[in-house]
Amino acid sequence: MAFSFTYGQVIRKPNPMVTINPLARGSNKTVGLQDRVDTLGKSAAWKKTIKDWVNQGMTFDMSRFPKVAMRKLGDLDIDEDIQRALDEKHCANKIANPTVFDPALLSVCYCILNSSGKFISIDTQHTVSTVAALIEAGLVPGHTDWREFEFPFHYIETDNLAFARKAFGIRNGKGQKRQSQYMQLRTSVYVVRIDKDLNDPEDVELEEKVATAEKHECFPIDENSTLSKHPGTFTNISTFKSLNVDEIEMACSWHNRYFHYENVHVSLFFIFREVCRQFKSAKLKITPKLQEELAALVQNLFGNLSQFQESVTAAHRQWTEKRYGYQANWDDDAYACALIQLYQHFGGKEKVAPSLTDQFDGLIEFFDEDIMSLAA
Amino acid sequence: MSYYLYLITSVGGRAGFGIAADYKERNKQYASHSGDIVKFSCIYQGQRSHAKALERTIKTQFADNIWTIDDWKTEWLVSDVKMTILKKYVDQLIQERHYKLSVLATEYDFTQGLIDTVESHGVVL
Numbered sequence: 001m002a003f004s005f006t007y008g009q010v011i012r013k014p015n016p017m018v019t020i021n022p023l024a025r026g027s028n029k030t031v032g033l034q035d036r037v038d039t040l041g042k043s044a045a046w047k048k049t050i051k052d053w054v055n056q057g058m059t060f061d062m063s064r065f066p067k068v069a070m071r072k073l074g075d076l077d078i079d080e081d082i083q084r085a086l087d088e089k090h091c092a093n094k095i096a097n098p099t100v101f102d103p104a105l106l107s108v109c110y111c112i113l114n115s116s117g118k119f120i121s122i123d124t125q126h127t128v129s130t131v132a133a134l135i136e137a138g139l140v141p142g143h144t145d146w147r148e149f150e151f152p153f154h155y156i157e158t159d160n161l162a163f164a165r166k167a168f169g170i171r172n173g174k175g176q177k178r179q180s181q182y183m184q185l186r187t188s189v190y191v192v193r194i195d196k197d198l199n200d201p202e203d204v205e206l207e208e209k210v211a212t213a214e215k216h217e218c219f220p221i222d223e224n225s226t227l228s229k230h231p232g233t234f235t236n237i238s239t240f241k242s243l244n245v246d247e248i249e250m251a252c253s254w255h256n257r258y259f260h261y262e263n264v265h266v267s268l269f270f271i272f273r274e275v276c277r278q279f280k281s282a283k284l285k286i287t288p289k290l291q292e293e294l295a296a297l298v299q300n301l302f303g304n305l306s307q308f309q310e311s312v313t314a315a316h317r318q319w320t321e322k323r324y325g326y327q328a329n330w331d332d333d334a335y336a337c338a339l340i341q342l343y344q345h346f347g348g349k350e351k352v353a354p355s356l357t358d359q360f361d362g363l364i365e366f367f368d369e370d371i372m373s374l375a376a
Numbered sequence: 377m378s379y380y381l382y383l384i385t386s387v388g389g390r391a392g393f394g395i396a397a398d399y400k401e402r403n404k405q406y407a408s409h410s411g412d413i414v415k416f417s418c419i420y421q422g423q424r425s426h427a428k429a430l431e432r433t434i435k436t437q438f439a440d441n442i443w444t445i446d447d448w449k450t451e452w453l454v455s456d457v458k459m460t461i462l463k464k465y466v467d468q469l470i471q472e473r474h475y476k477l478s479v480l481a482t483e484y485d486f487t488q489g490l491i492d493t494v495e496s497h498g499v500v501l
Contacts, residue, residue: 008474044446229439261473263436303429303475311425370377370424 001347004374007296010261017219017230023186023210026194066156068108071119073132074147076111078121082165091130106131108152110167114159122164181237182222185210205245212245216252218264232256234264243269247276250286258295265305267312267335274336278353290343290350297343301371312338315366322366331360338363345372379424381431381477382416382484383462390443391417391459392452393466395431397424403486416484417459419491420470422477430466430475438465 040046053059095101110123121128132146143149158164185206191197192207210220217232220240227233232255234240243251251272255264279286302308312335320328340356341364364372380399384392387410396402399419406414420427435442435449441461443452453462470477481491 010473226439229437231437262433299474300476301425303423303426303473304432306432307425307429310428368424374423 003293003296003348004346005293005296005300007258007292007299012260015217015231015260017227017232018217020227021214021219022227023189023193023220024214026190064156066154068152068154070150071153072147073128073149073151074145076109076119076121076128076153078125079161079164082120082122082161086125086129090126091133095126095130096134108154111153111155112160112164112167113155113157115157119153119155120161120164122167180222181241182220182225182235185220185237185241206241208245209241209243209248212248213240213252216249216256217260218252218255228263230263231261232264234266234268236266236269239266239269243273247273250276254291254295258292258299259304262304262306265309267305267309270332270335271305271339272336274333275340275353275356278336278355282353282355284351284353287350290348290352293348293350294339294343297339297346297348301342301374308339309335311367311371312363314368315363316360318366319360319363334360334363338367342367377424378421379427380480381420381427381466383418383459383466385415385417385459386410386452387412387414390452390455391457391462392450393431393434393462394451395427399480399484400486400490403484407486413485413487416481418463418466418482419480419484420466420477421480422475426475426477430469430473430477433469433473434466 107124107127109119109121109128111119111121113119128151131140131149131151134140135143135146135149138144140149156163188200188203188206189210191200191203198204213220219227219230219233220237221227221233221235223235225233225235228235240248247269251268252264254272255262255268275286298305298308302311313330315338316330316334317327320326337356337360340352341360343350344352344357345364377397379395379397381395382393382399382402384394384406386392394402399416403414403416420430435451438453439449441453441457443450443454469475481488484491
């Protein structure tokens with residue numbers, strides 16, 4: 001039986017991401033705060049909020065505006081009902097770690113000032129504890145008593161401990177806009193590309209991974225980015241990072257050769273991570289013929305990897321129900337196994353790693369009949 | 377079993393799109409909601425996975441033309457993008473990307489019942 005499908009060439013069009021990729025270089029642009037004010041002024045969500053303020057008669061209460069001052073660490077207490085217990089390892093291995101410690105990166109101390117004149121810490125106890133202990137250890141030149149050491153305090157005057165408790169929650173997650181995976185990746189890439197700083201091996205490795213993807217016109221972008229309309233873009237950064245450079249090379253070159261007109265679907269990374277690792281263990285090559293026939297299969301049966309993903313997750317649900325009597329959790333390895341099993345089912349003759357055909361044995365029987373009857 | 381991607385023109389003239397397993401029933405639902413007969417300017421018939429892949433492509437890569445209200449992305453186009461542009465875009469995608477879809481009917485509404493014959497669109501189903 002000959003392989004059932006032929007890959008249909010798709011005319012390549014210039015991908016705008018090649019020239020507008022934000023990771024390629026910094027924007028070298030700073031904008032005034034007015035730019036952000038204007039952005040908010042145009043936002044529907046912002047307009048609605050302003051309307052709510054007006055309707056509720058709400059105005060900015062200047063008496064609640066925080067103050068910032070240099071104060072002695074000896075003036076500070078830590079309320080154990082508000083802050084967590086001290087995590088000694090966090091102080092020792094994260095903040096004071098000699099390979100990363102830099103006073104310029106220390107946070108200000110967030111606290112309240114009560115009517116007794118006492119500062120109560122509502123956040124940053126690990127930072128101030130670390131600084132005080134470094135002075136105690138004699139490692140801060142010119143300072144021997146941490147109680148007299150002046151540190152920037154950011155505080156509001158209140159006796160309301162409920163406020164302090166809520167403020168701690170907000171500062172530590174609830175209410176905070178966390179940095180996205182993409183923003184963290186961007187920092188690593190910019191440290192290497194713009195700052196030419198190669199001191200952190202993790203930054204260097206991440207930049208190499210991004211460069212490998214970019215070489216094949218695949219581009220990481222932030223979630224909800226307006227760039228997602230362009231082919232080759234992807235948002236699942238954590239899965240991308242889990243591949244090594246060789247696996248990214250294989251995955252992205254395949255995408256760019258056969259599906260250059262599509263966004264990168266996350267299953268691409270799961271598929272090639274697993275296929276590369278299993279083929280390597282079996283000492284097999286992923287031949288150009290196999291690559292093209294896999295592309296032909298995806299194109300003919302599913303249109304793209306997004307639809308492949310939809311079909312394989314549905315099949316996996318049914319497969320686990322039949323095999324175990326309940327719906328087991330999704331397993332990312334199923335992508336590669338299903339693809340290789342479909343390949344053999346439709347007459348693929350290239351050698352494949354046996355581990356990919358043994359695992360999830362019989363999975364492809366649960367693909368829709370519409371799909372399984374599509375052999376040319 | 378065939379699946380359908382339809383292009384719709386609203387009573388007010390706005391162009392839109394969607395997918396359905398039963399195009400007649402879907403057209404009837406539009407009529408019910410809008411209080412008038414609504415035309416599917418074009419219905420494409422073919423493989424379900426390809427109809428869905430094409431719909432997703434419109435949503436992502438035609439994003440600048442999607443009518444968005446606050447943050448809600450509808451399945452309608454901004455008013456200055458007319459049906460002729462949408463139809464041309466979809467036809468081009470089908471041809472260039474080898475989606476296994478072909479035109480079943482044009483200017484369809486549910487009062488016509490189910491369409492028996494498939495007009496050839498130069499693409500093999």
